[in-house]
Amino acid sequence: MHTTPLYRQLANHYLDAIRSGTLKTGERFPSIRLMMEKHAVSLSTAVQVCRELEDYGVLEARPRSGNYIRQPDNLPKPVEMTPPPLDTDVYLGIHELVSSVLKASQRATIKVNFASAYCAPELYPLKILQEHMIKALRQDQHLLGVQGSTCGNLALRNILARRALTAKANLTAEKIVITNGATEAINLALRAVTQPGDTVAVESPTFYGLLQILESLNLRVLEVPATGHAGINLFALEQLLQKPERIRALIVIPNLQNPLGSIMPDANKARLVQLCAEHGTVLIEDDTYGDLVDTEQPLSTLKHWDCSDNVIYCASLNKTLAPGLRLGWISAGKWHERVEMLKHTQTRGCETLSQLAVGAFMKTPSYERYLRRLRKTLTQQRQQMSAAITRYFPPGTCVTAPRGGTLLWVELPRHYSAMALFREALKAGIQISPGDIFSNAQRFGHFVRIGCGAPYSPKIDEALATLGQLLKTQS
Numbered sequence: 504m505h506t507t508p509l510y511r512q513l514a515n516h517y518l519d520a521i522r523s524g525t526l527k528t529g530e531r532f533p534s535i536r537l538m539m540e541k542h543a544v545s546l547s548t549a550v551q552v553c554r555e556l557e558d559y560g561v562l563e564a565r566p567r568s569g570n571y572i573r574q575p576d577n578l579p580k581p582v583e584m585t586p587p588p589l590d591t592d593v594y595l596g597i598h599e600l601v602s603s604v605l606k607a608s609q610r611a612t613i614k615v616n617f618a619s620a621y622c623a624p625e626l627y628p629l630k631i632l633q634e635h636m637i638k639a640l641r642q643d644q645h646l647l648g649v650q651g652s653t654c655g656n657l658a659l660r661n662i663l664a665r666r667a668l669t670a671k672a673n674l675t676a677e678k679i680v681i682t683n684g685a686t687e688a689i690n691l692a693l694r695a696v697t698q699p700g701d702t703v704a705v706e707s708p709t710f711y712g713l714l715q716i717l718e719s720l721n722l723r724v725l726e727v728p729a730t731g732h733a734g735i736n737l738f739a740l741e742q743l744l745q746k747p748e749r750i751r752a753l754i755v756i757p758n759l760q761n762p763l764g765s766i767m768p769d770a771n772k773a774r775l776v777q778l779c780a781e782h783g784t785v786l787i788e789d790d791t792y793g794d795l796v797d798t799e800q801p802l803s804t805l806k807h808w809d810c811s812d813n814v815i816y817c818a819s820l821n822k823t824l825a826p827g828l829r830l831g832w833i834s835a836g837k838w839h840e841r842v843e844m845l846k847h848t849q850t851r852g853c854e855t856l857s858q859l860a861v862g863a864f865m866k867t868p869s870y871e872r873y874l875r876r877l878r879k880t881l882t883q884q885r886q887q888m889s890a891a892i893t894r895y896f897p898p899g900t901c902v903t904a905p906r907g908g909t910l911l912w913v914e915l916p917r918h919y920s921a922m923a924l925f926r927e928a929l930k931a932g933i934q935i936s937p938g939d940i941f942s943n944a945q946r947f948g949h950f951v952r953i954g955c956g957a958p959y960s961p962k963i964d965e966a967l968a969t970l971g972q973l974l975k976t977q978s
Contacts, residue, residue: 510551513542514559516807517552519673521561521572525664532562532570541669543800601711601940607929614932615966620761620909621826622956626880628864628873632825635860651855653847655681655832659862663818663832666865670793671807672816674834680846681832681853685791685819686712688833691845692815693720693752695838696785701751704743704784706735708912708941708950710761713754725750726944731903731912734760734767737774744782752785758802759792762912762941762952764905766796769803776808790818791831794874796907797882812836820861822909823874828857880958881909887959888967895971897978909956915949919974924951927973933966 507515520526533541538549553570556562563573608618640646654660660676667674682688697703699721705713707726717724727743729735735755744750755775757767767775779786788805796802806816815838819831830853835842846852864870889902892913899916915921921937928935938950957963 509544510548510555513538513544513548513552514555516668516671516673517556518559518561520668521574523673523675524677525668525673525675526572528572528574530572531568532556532572534569540799541801601715604925604937604940607926608934611929611934612932613929613934615962616934617953617966618934618936619954619956621822621954622877622881622909623958626877626956626958627825628869629825631864631869631873632828632857632860635863636856639856639859639863646856646859649855651852651858653843653852654679655853656855656858656862659858659865660832662862662865667804667806667816670790670801670804672804674806674816678836678839679832679834680839680842681830681858682817682846683850683853684821684829684831685789685817686716686831687846687850688817688819688831689713689754689787689789690716690720691833691842691849692785692787692817692835692838693717693722693754694845695835695841696787696815697722697751702748704740704750704753706755706760706763707944708762708938708947709754710756711936711940714940714943724943726942727753729760729763729765731763731765731905733771734763734765735771735775737771737778740775741778744778744784750782750784752787753779754787754789755805756789756792757805758790759795759905759908759910761792762910762936762938764903764908764910764912766802766906772803772805773808776805776810776814780811780813786814788814788816790816791822792908793818794823795878795881795909797878798906799875806834809836823877824861825857828861829853830857830861878907881907881955884955884957884959885909885911888953888955888963891959891964891967892953895968897971897974909954911953911955913951913953915951915974917949919949919977921948921951923977924970924973927977928970931969931973933969935970 535549538544538552539546553562561573562570564570657676659681660679663679664674664676682691700723702723702725703717704725704727706729714724725743727735727740734757757772759766776786786805790804793802804816806814815836816834821829833842889911892900892902897916901914903912922939925935925937936952938947941947
């Protein structure tokens, strides 16, 4: 267990931000109240953090104005952290079912879609974003006639870097590249650090889109089991890392994993970062879902424990803000220049208008208020969906209880087939995600992923009742 006092851990966190330039000389430092809220600490801890930073000479108090950053001659090095492991097996292979499942869904007439990980359109702040777009076009009438930079709008990158601080990740705006969602970010990360034929490890089960990316890049997939309560199994991973075959990269979703909804404990996150650094395995973090956690306190990122610049951080606003804008980003650290060139080669820069609109919204207090409302709504929707599944599905059905997000991972009794349910449900105009597509391990044939992004309604209730009836017919 880590013995460094909490106030010193937080002080080190902010020292890193000052050292990297995310917090710049002359800028206002977060208030005591904001620190208490974002880091879930007491008044005395927040005050001690400020005193510690004053002692280091990086903070100065200005009467009736607050604390401000000042740059001393040198900065102390932060204290490193180290914690423990778990248990289970290993699976190999690249998935082949995904395309056939997606094509079958595209050909069907869908009335209710439980396969989506997105929220319903009415839950997103579309009107506000439209207003910011109109304002941006009025302010710059040549906006659509000028190509944006490869890395993206600097103002938005600054906002993303500052927001990452609350999740204890120190990113610099200069080393962030805006992408077409997290899919392009992960593509860029993999292209930067792997060659065709390399082995890449993933969680099992994992998001089927990731399996498609790996297959398209001719990479060999190694599946590491994960659990709904703690994410990737560190004991199994450690056994694999000690084998002769080199694992070039590992891709994980530590916060609200898709499809499990698991959140890795902080001790496991720290240990995972350390393990990958020790074995020369690049750690690619997908933090697409972190902002949808139920609590006000942000979840820590793997990047927080990255002392050797071995973590490539990828994230997206597709699930939290506006899927239609396809805005994501990557902070690739020592691979930044290669990622920047790959981005330029593949797609040039992302369009600027959406970045200006999103940046304008994210820097206002309205953005946090919107996230709070969305989290509350999603909590209610997950609870309603879970209760209905329990009501309509066969006895022995188990449903996860994730602490955020839009997804439920449903385990049917073993003799049921998720693929058979998928086919029969499509005939009834209902789309689901069968567990088979989340792994090539053939362990999830009786699992189903159900999306809870839409407000609960009689139509949704009827669709879940229909799924229950189809399962009874199957038995």
